[in-house]
Amino acid sequence: MDKVTSAVRLPKDRSIRKGKWIGARVQRVEDPRFLTGSAKYVADLTLPRMVHAVFVRSPHAHAYIVSIDKSVLPGLGKTAFAFTGEDMREVPALIDVVTLETLLKTPQHSLALGKVRFAGEAVAIVAHADRYIAEDLAELLGQAIEYDILDPVPDVAAASKTDAALLHPDIGTNEVYRETETHGDIDGAFKAADQSFSLRFHHNRYEAAPMETRGVLANYERPDSQLTVWSSTQMPHFLGSIISGKLGLPAQRVRVIAPEVGGGFGQKMCTSPEEIVVPWVALQLGRPVRWIEDRREHLLSATHAKEQYVNLDVAVKNDGKILGIKGEFIGDGGGYSFNTESALIEPALAAKAFPGPYRLECYEETVAASLTNKSPAAAYRGVGWTASNAAREIVIDEIARGLDIDPADMRRMNMLDADELPYKSITGQIYDSGSYKESLDKALDAIDYPAFRAEQQRLRGEGRYTGVGISCYVEQTAWGSDSSAQAGTPLPSHDNSTVTMDPGGKVTIGTSVSGHGQGHETSLAQVAADGLGIDIADVRVLHGDTLTSPYGLGTYASRSAVIGGATVARAAADVREQVLRVAGKLFEASPEDLLIEDGIISVAGAPSLSKTMEEVAFAAYWDGGLRDEEPGENHQPLLSSTRFYDPPATYSNGCVVVLTEVDTDTGVVKLDRVVVVEDCGTVINPMIVDGQVHGAIMQGIGGALLEHLIYDADGQPLTTTYMDYLVPTAMGMPNMEVHHLETPSPFSIGGIKGMGEGGQVAAPAAVANAVADALAPFGARITHFPLSPDNVLRMIGKIA
Amino acid sequence: MATTKHAVDLTVNGESAQVMVEARRTLADVLREELGLTGTKLGCEHGVCGACTVIVDGRTARSCLMFAVQANGCEITTVEGLDTDGKLDFVQQAFTENHGLQCGFCTPGVLMSVHSFLKNNPNPSEEEIRIELSGNICRCTGYQNIVKSIAAAAAASR
Incomplete structure (x- = not known):
């Protein structure tokens, strides 16, 4: 929309000290404990007198709870314990925090109270010292619950029927939100157009499916009024705040620990009802309670994601220039407009991010969400953006085919040039920097695009159908106050890191970003090591424990490299100054004249005058003669600093190109090549960046080809094991070729941008476009995911 | 609800152990809960994900699908048996x-x-x-x- 020059508030000093560590392919320091089986996840923790909890879950999609007869349980109150929604009635319900006037709220009791709204909703919890017996008890209690079954609302179409059953009768509708916002002269754009194209696209419901399911261990020590909760969460401090509020405990009496977390991908962000129930039971019993979700339970009741109906109408000139787009984004929120970000988490984010790397001057966005009898929708890697990017890139290919323009040329014509950045998109997203056309060109060069086209023609003559799919993306990262506001879901951000050098000259970092496979212990140690001129072996990174880490929001939305990196860099810079100040006194030299290299502090130009970091740190703590008479605010003897950072939004970008061959007899899609070009600005550890790209691409391919949470017309889930819910295995994954461009952000400290999600945002459209390109001779159109063999055969009219 | 327990003799990572378990208890749960070898993970408990894979008498087995009583007399290697005093293999x-x-x-x-x-x-x-x-x-x-x-x-x- 406009060239942006001074729209964001930038910190004065955005530099970061780069030495031998930042940018190096450093092996992960955390690996040995995972490789030797000594890493401890929640399920690996036990406490004396611990009881095992099992949830009793609704077998019905939609029903009133008539009665629950706990008296069937042998040993009730002695060896067997059971609680229901009635028992937890006084505990405040979970609710979203989105401040939009027209968004209807649907509070969710942690255990269903009076009514169930999806099959799998937690109705009661039982506990016993033996997990096997606890499972038996849950089965017994499940049989002692009487339900009054209601008509199901299995999907958005059913939700909006005039005679539809209401999930939440108090709000009088199943549609919790619908608003339209217009930018530019959209009617004028359609009048000026030569043609218009439409896409009606249903993005599938799938989920994060981390290898470690959810799990909570809670222990309440009554004498100290101290609650400790171990949870497989991405946001320990935030969860602590929520638990404190719901259970009425002072915050300093609630300690939350995220031990090792076996994957999160966004699903472990929002508060699970179970994360309230288990600590509450620990309070009632005064003994430790542990709940470990099993996989069936996970597929039934952990939050789902990504389902949307995206309806697009695009006004274009015959040369391919896009004049305007009308987009309708309808989310299927499931049984509750879920806590934290509401049922808008998918459609609202989709609508705002929709323009992507293109120049869009007229845009009408309609955002809506309905509730249905399914497990609630919440965050998952590339939330909103996966469906949005898929729909946009698919329609661009359809238009190119319709106008007989090459799909790469169609993109180039509408794409922003590097010198147009920073740029404020029509939805108010401020793209800081990027390499949109360069990444497209680089990806096409990698596959030798003209050669592929020639070969494609030749193979078609032989009755073989190959295709190329292009998907370009812009990825909003650095999720702080600014980024969340630009995404359309404003949330104030707060994060800190503490860097402390001990009297032995070694460094411990406490950070509010909370890793679960991303390698933070290595990346943040690299930043600190460069900041202080020491070896990463001398840096230890602590995270995931509210007692040892300063307050902050944790890890999600590709924020940790930007925020964690900057808070560590700033705090390390302070400690460096503190060290040099002490060293200056030791050398009787000015701190500005001192150097630190490989842990040795010396006077510039006089290398014989040197001391080790250990000698200087020891002096700082123990040489009273070096202290100021009255230690001031900036000159405490303690070598430590805590720094805050709330970054401006940064936008990474890239391009994914997929080559495929489709078997038109079986409908099987084979991926021949996956080429990725990514640009996330300054890279801390390229090995870790590659790993993030690989994982995100795989999850995107999984969603495009395999993964699908299916409900029948009664609202019964049909995908409740890993034999029905298919995730990618090694056999289905081709080699990925990852190429890099590096355009540092002019906004963020050190030029770092996030990069955890782009692959998942872009890969599905690349797969879809490759399939549609392969099947173009059949006039095949993509209307829904996944592109399973039956879907493919329907696309080409082989089956009805 | 509680059922008879059976004595099961195992050799795990070279060390012999005897446990008393119900017939329904899985090998994975015995390794993790009775022997404290929590390196073996449970990802699906229905034999698809492979996180619980251990080696039983020289062959891989899904320890979530095997009852501990079936492993009586077997030699088992878990992830804890791979390194040598912390040195990675x-x-x-x-x-x-x-x-x-x-x-x-x-x-x-x-x-x-x-x-x-x-x-x-x-x-x-x-x-x-x-x-x-x-x-x-x-x-x-x-x-x-x-x-x-x-x-x-x-x-x-x-």
């Missing part, structure tokens, strides 16, 4: 050098599958690696660096 070393793990949850099961596989086929092709690895689900790595790690481990063992 050649497969573990290849995984750290090639970034073959992220969250680490699938890693123990993958390592046990790889050990068994490389013993039978020390010189595998990439295709063979992918086929063997297809019994272990990983959600983080896209398998790219796992395949690379296995090839590197195979090369190191030759």
Whole structure:
């Protein structure tokens, strides 16, 4: 929309000290404990007198709870314990925090109270010292619950029927939100157009499916009024705040620990009802309670994601220039407009991010969400953006085919040039920097695009159908106050890191970003090591424990490299100054004249005058003669600093190109090549960046080809094991070729941008476009995911 | 509800152990809960994901699908039996050098599958690696660096 020059508030000093560590392919320091089986996840923790909890879950999609007869349980109150929604009635319900006037709220009791709204909703919890017996008890209690079954609302179409059953009768509708916002002269754009194209696209419901399911261990020590909760969460401090509020405990009496977390991908962000129930039971019993979700339970009741109906109408000139787009984004929120970000988490984010790397001057966005009898929708890697990017890139290919323009040329014509950045998109997203056309060109060069086209023609003559799919993306990262506001879901951000050098000259970092496979212990140690001129072996990174880490929001939305990196860099810079100040006194030299290299502090130009970091740190703590008479605010003897950072939004970008061959007899899609070009600005550890790209691409391919949470017309889930819910295995994954461009952000400290999600945002459209390109001779159109063999055969009219 | 317990003799990572367990208790739960060997993970408990893979009498087994009583008299190796006093073995070393793990949850099961596989086929092709690895689900790595790690481990063992 406009060239942006001074729209964001930038910190004065955005530099970061780069030495031998930042940018190096450093092996992960955390690996040995995972490789030797000594890493401890929640399920690996036990406490004396611990009881095992099992949830009793609704077998019905939609029903009133008539009665629950706990008296069937042998040993009730002695060896067997059971609680229901009635028992937890006084505990405040979970609710979203989105401040939009027209968004209807649907509070969710942690255990269903009076009514169930999806099959799998937690109705009661039982506990016993033996997990096997606890499972038996849950089965017994499940049989002692009487339900009054209601008509199901299995999907958005059913939700909006005039005679539809209401999930939440108090709000009088199943549609919790619908608003339209217009930018530019959209009617004028359609009048000026030569043609218009439409896409009606249903993005599938799938989920994060981390290898470690959810799990909570809670222990309440009554004498100290101290609650400790171990949870497989991405946001320990935030969860602590929520638990404190719901259970009425002072915050300093609630300690939350995220031990090792076996994957999160966004699903472990929002508060699970179970994360309230288990600590509450620990309070009632005064003994430790542990709940470990099993996989069936996970597929039934952990939050789902990504389902949307995206309806697009695009006004274009015959040369391919896009004049305007009308987009309708309808989310299927499931049984509750879920806590934290509401049922808008998918459609609202989709609508705002929709323009992507293109120049869009007229845009009408309609955002809506309905509730249905399914497990609630919440965050998952590339939330909103996966469906949005898929729909946009698919329609661009359809238009190119319709106008007989090459799909790469169609993109180039509408794409922003590097010198147009920073740029404020029509939805108010401020793209800081990027390499949109360069990444497209680089990806096409990698596959030798003209050669592929020639070969494609030749193979078609032989009755073989190959295709190329292009998907370009812009990825909003650095999720702080600014980024969340630009995404359309404003949330104030707060994060800190503490860097402390001990009297032995070694460094411990406490950070509010909370890793679960991303390698933070290595990346943040690299930043600190460069900041202080020491070896990463001398840096230890602590995270995931509210007692040892300063307050902050944790890890999600590709924020940790930007925020964690900057808070560590700033705090390390302070400690460096503190060290040099002490060293200056030791050398009787000015701190500005001192150097630190490989842990040795010396006077510039006089290398014989040197001391080790250990000698200087020891002096700082123990040489009273070096202290100021009255230690001031900036000159405490303690070598430590805590720094805050709330970054401006940064936008990474890239391009994914997929080559495929489709078997038109079986409908099987084979991926021949996956080429990725990514640009996330300054890279801390390229090995870790590659790993993030690989994982995100795989999850995107999984969603495009395999993964699908299916409900029948009664609202019964049909995908409740890993034999029905298919995730990618090694056999289905081709080699990925990852190429890099590096355009540092002019906004963020050190030029770092996030990069955890782009692959998942872009890969599905690349797969879809490759399939549609392969099947173009059949006039095949993509209307829904996944592109399973039956879907493919329907696309080409082989089956009805 | 409580049922009869049976004595089960096991040799785990070279150490002998006797446990008294109900017939319904899985080998995975005995390893994890009775013997404290929590390196073996449970990802699905229905035999698909492979996180619980251990080696029983020289062959890989899904410890979530095997009852402990079925393992009576067996020799079992778990992930805790791979390193030597903290020194990584050649497969573990290849995984750290090639970034073959992220969250680490699938890693123990993958390592046990790889050990068994490389013993039978020390010189595998990439295709063979992918086929063997297809019994272990990983959600983080896209398998790219796992395949690379296995090839590197195979090369190191030759």
